Amino acid sequence: MKRPFPITFLGGMFIAVGLASLGYHLLKNPLDRSTIPIAIVGVTATVAGVFLIRGRPWARWLVLAWLALHVVVGAFHSLSDTLAHLALLIAVGYFLLTPPASRYFHPRSSE
Numbered sequence: 654m655k656r657p658f659p660i661t662f663l664g665g666m667f668i669a670v671g672l673a674s675l676g677y678h679l680l681k682n683p684l685d686r687s688t689i690p691i692a693i694v695g696v697t698a699t700v701a702g703v704f705l706i707r708g709r710p711w712a713r714w715l716v717l718a719w720l721a722l723h724v725v726v727g728a729f730h731s732l733s734d735t736l737a738h739l740a741l742l743i744a745v746g747y748f749l750l751t752p753p754a755s756r757y758f759h760p761r762s763s764e
Contacts, residue, residue, distance in 0.1 A: 660706065665706070674694065717745065
């Protein structure tokens with residue numbers, strides 16, 4: 654099955670965001686104690702984006718978990734952060750869980 658455009662777009666965005674976050678935080682404070690967890694989050698976004706494009710079912714759940722984590726973290730910062738990440742979670746969830754995406758992520762039968 655041909656990859657739906659939203660999957661390509663979201664996968665590319667997660668790769669870009671993950672790499673940008675990783676690069677920014679490593680250049681900003683390479684020796685800060687929060688760099689390791691932030692780097693893990695950036696690598697996770699990048700890995701999720703790559704495997705989302707490759708059609709791995711677990712990758713869409715990793716993307717949704719990544720966004721849900723940001724909703725929780727945003728709750729510790731401000732209401733606007735929380736609402737922005739919640740809106741992203743809902744929008745991305747819609748595109749990853751609707752029928753076109755679900756068909757793309759289901760294993761193909763060998764008929």
